[in-house]
Every structure is written in C-alpha cells, then in structure tokens.
Amino acid sequence: MGFSGELVFGRSDRPLLEAPVFEGIHGRDTVHVNWPRAGGWQTLQFDDDVIKNPEATLRVLVEWTGAPACVTSVYDSDVAIVKGLGSGVELWGTCLNLEKAAELWAEVPDDVDDMSEWIITPAFAEAVDRKRSELDAQVPGDARGALDWARFAGFGHSVAAASIEEVLRSREVFVEDLFDELLDRLGFPEAVDPEGQR
Secondary structure (H helix, E strand, O other), X not given: OOOOEEEEEEEOOOOHHHOHHHOOOOOOOOEEEOOOEOOOEEEEEEEOOOOOOHHHHHHHXXXXXXXXXXXXXXXXXXXXXXXXXXXXXXXXXXXXXXXHHHHHHOOOOOXXXXXXXXXXXXXXXXXXXXXXXXXXXXXXXXXXXXXXXXXXXXXXXXXXXXXXXXXXXXXXXXXXXXXXXXXXXXXXXXXXXXXXXX
C-alpha cells in the first residue's frame, strides 16, 4: 500500500512545521520531515486527512514564509497533484504520473456496474487514451508554470522547458520520487541526508 497525503515544500530559516498554519499537529505521528535542501528549503510529509484544504494551506504558507511554496496531494503513491504559488507568481498546477492518472480518471459511462469487467474492454482503453491526450495537452503549459515558479525562487534560469515536460510525462512506481525529480530538474538544491549520507 502506498502513501496518501500531502507533501509540503517551502523555505524558512525556522523549521517549516512551526508555521502557524500547522499549529496543533506538532509532534504527531502523521508528520514526517524529509531530507532538507540547502538554503532553508524543506519538505514535510503529512498523512492523509491532516491537511484539509491544500490550496488554502499553500496560500497561508507563502504569506508566512515570504517565499514560493508548493503543496502536492498524493494518492496511494500512484498519482500526485502539485500546486505551487509565490507572492509574485500565479498559482500553477500539474499532475505527476500522467499514465496512471489517465487510467484512474478515465470517464466511466453511467451504465457500468462492474469496474473489473469495464477495465478489460476496448471502450476502457479508448477512454484512457482520451484522458491521456487531455492530460498530455496540458503538459507544456504546466511546465512553463513550474519554471516561472522556480525562477521566482531563484532557480531554473538555465533549465529548458523540454526537461520539465519530460519529468511531467515520466512514470515512477512511487510518485513521491517523481516529485523529488521535478524539484531537482527545476534547479532546487538537492536533498541531503542531515547525517551526512546521501
């Protein structure tokens, strides 16, 4: 069984968990602090249902830190929805593990009673193809949004949009790995084991 919940990425000179928006969940088993990145960039992992409104959390976090941030909603490690924001950048979003998303989000006809039978039909394959095309068409715009966000944070100035598009079209068994890859490709400092091992 994979992870479901939110990955919160932002910058602060203090532990990101001290942000007022996370008040009341300090010390709970539902929060994990991932390896940090240089410059105060941090990633927190919250179990499912801890963050009730990811977009509202994102807006409050950007205001508190004064820096760009993103909140990524992960569904069973299969698919993730990333939303990023900065005080000088419009809200942008993207989907990670596009192929899996197309399978999960393909439109199901109203008359389907048994999903196990539906997913082995040619009609299901066609529905997946339609959803995949729809999601793929959004990739160039999503990549530009991600780069604008990273550049506002001071990174990604020499990164080509095609490199980001490649990540957005990639697949991983654990979508959390794809999120880390996206941050790396956008030019953010690499995450480092605080105990000195990478």
